[in-house]
Amino acid sequence: NAGVTQTPKFQVLKTGQSMTLQCAQDMNHEYMSWYRQDPGMGLRLIHYSVGAGITDQGEVPNGYNVSRSTTEDFPLRLLSAAPSQTSVYFCASSYSAEGSGNTIYFGEGSWLTVV
């Protein structure tokens, strides 16, 4: 079972460059989300989607865009990378809303460094 697949695993960007982190899930989950993980701060929600065509902002959305054209895919776009966006990014999916107690499945993470 593939579960949640993120690419790339590692990326180095120069300040001002743009890029897209890809996320795909094969579990037919409606709910998908993106988190960033920084030392001492846990995981913080960037954007989430409750279904194809529907996205919303999380706790730290600035500098990021998302779209959800299909149930399977939920890419995260960095529009103009800044050093403050250096972090580990996790994509996650679940059958329904995260707070409902459903099991959330995380990808393996994408390590992004902005220089």
Next chain:
Amino acid sequence: TQLLEQSPQFLSIQEGENLTVYCNSSSVFSSLQWYRQEPGEGPVLLVTVVTGGEVKKLKRLTFQFGDARKDSSLHITAAQPGDTGLYLCAGAHEEYGNKLVFGAGTILRVKS
């Protein structure tokens, strides 16, 4: 300031010892989850607790949700090197649309 405060931040113990990790808040959560994360991987769900006072056991791990649903604890009995990892608590909070809020985590190292 974290909505969910985890303690301790770091814990290094010998194999066979017992330990408890705490997750505290001044807010009430509708449910609380515990995750374990190993280096280079994403978090993996261990348990979900939803009822105040609820206790769940997973082999050597015991999870408890406080009566007021503001805090939780994870107790590991006879820790093994395989328990090493980052333990995260996450709560669903009405003020955040019931989306999960994560604590900063507790790094556990169990030495053989």
